[in-house]
Amino acid sequence: AGPDPYWGRYMDALRRPAAEALALKVSETNALGFPHPSLDDANDKTSKTLLKEVAAWKQTHPTKVLLVRVGEFYEAWGVDAVLLVEHCGLNAMGDKVRAGCPWRNLQQTLDGLTRAGLTVAVYEEVFEPNPRKRKPRFLSQVVTPGAATYVRDKTLQTDDVEWKAADGPSFVAVSGADAAGGATVVALDVDARTATVLASLTPEGCRAA
Numbered sequence: 001a002g003p004d005p006y007w008g009r010y011m012d013a014l015r016r017p018a019a020e021a022l023a024l025k026v027s028e029t030n031a032l033g034f035p036h037p038s039l040d041d042a043n044d045k046t047s048k049t050l051l052k053e054v055a056a057w058k059q060t061h062p063t064k065v066l067l068v069r070v071g072e073f074y075e076a077w078g079v080d081a082v083l084l085v086e087h088c089g090l091n092a093m094g095d096k097v098r099a100g101c102p103w104r105n106l107q108q109t110l111d112g113l114t115r116a117g118l119t120v121a122v123y124e125e126v127f128e129p130n131p132r133k134r135k136p137r138f139l140s141q142v143v144t145p146g147a148a149t150y151v152r153d154k155t156l157q158t159d160d161v162e163w164k165a166a167d168g169p170s171f172v173a174v175s176g177a178d179a180a181g182g183a184t185v186v187a188l189d190v191d192a193r194t195a196t197v198l199a200s201l202t203p204e205g206c207r208a209a
Contacts, residue, residue, distance in 0.1 A: 002028035004062035019086035031058040033078030075100035088112035114148040
């Protein structure tokens with residue numbers, strides 16, 4: 001199967017000529033939309049590569065833009081690369097449906113994507129001393145239009161971090177049924193350092209909260 005139908009409206013709304021040209025190269029045979037024999041051939045049994053790993057992540061997060069740390073860059077493939085070109089002013093890498101930004105420009109790139117209403121899954125790599133081994137990678141953070149600041153590695157910085165969040169609580173958690181048969185909602189406002197607990201709520205009450 002090709003990219004999730006969710007991306008159709010974003011592809012239809014492309015305005016930058018570079019993004020429109022890149023979109024023509026998107027593959028309809030895998031979730032990433034990146035044309036490559038190892039992804040397009042279901043019978044390909046070659047060893048696991050970074051590209052295959054990213055394709056598996058895309059199946060897990062089909063409606064998120066994936067940004068993956070590769071050395072000094074954060075890279076994207078297929079549909080995600082088209083959106084980087086469209087909303088972040090980036091250029092494709094060579095003639096492939098691939099784009100990326102230097103690690104120093106990650107927040108700027110995230111800002112461009114979240115301003116367009118996109119949610120981004122950021123994957124980081126782990127140091128591997130053996131150059132012959134593939135570096136392990138993990139999902140570090142999901143950045144959304146409502147909480148657009150990438151906070152990894154910010155805790156040891158001495159300067160303030162601008163927390164770009166929409167109006168309202170930064171985090172909301174919902175527990176299962178309580179003793180009264182309803183649900184409990186806990187809303188955390190990071191800036192105000194407050195927690196609001198609403199108990200015994202119906203499903204409609206949860207949505208209103």
